[in-house]
Amino acid sequence: MPRAGVGRPTSFDSERYKKRDTVEHASDRLKGFHPVATRYENRAYSCLGTVTLAALVAWLRT
Secondary structure (H helix, E strand, O other), X not given: OOOOOOOOOOOOOHHHXXXXXXXXXXXXXXXXXXXXXXXXXXXXXXXXXXHHHHHHHHHHHO
């Protein structure tokens, strides 16, 4: 008996796939920013600031 969420999806939603692809590309761009990729921050506010800065830099480069 197959488990839920394992195997091929019952249908393919191209719009949902496009949105997922956009999110994956954005996270890959953020991981290119060294402090985000290595996760040196110990505090949540510091991590949020680093991710915000990386997102701003990625946005300005596009």
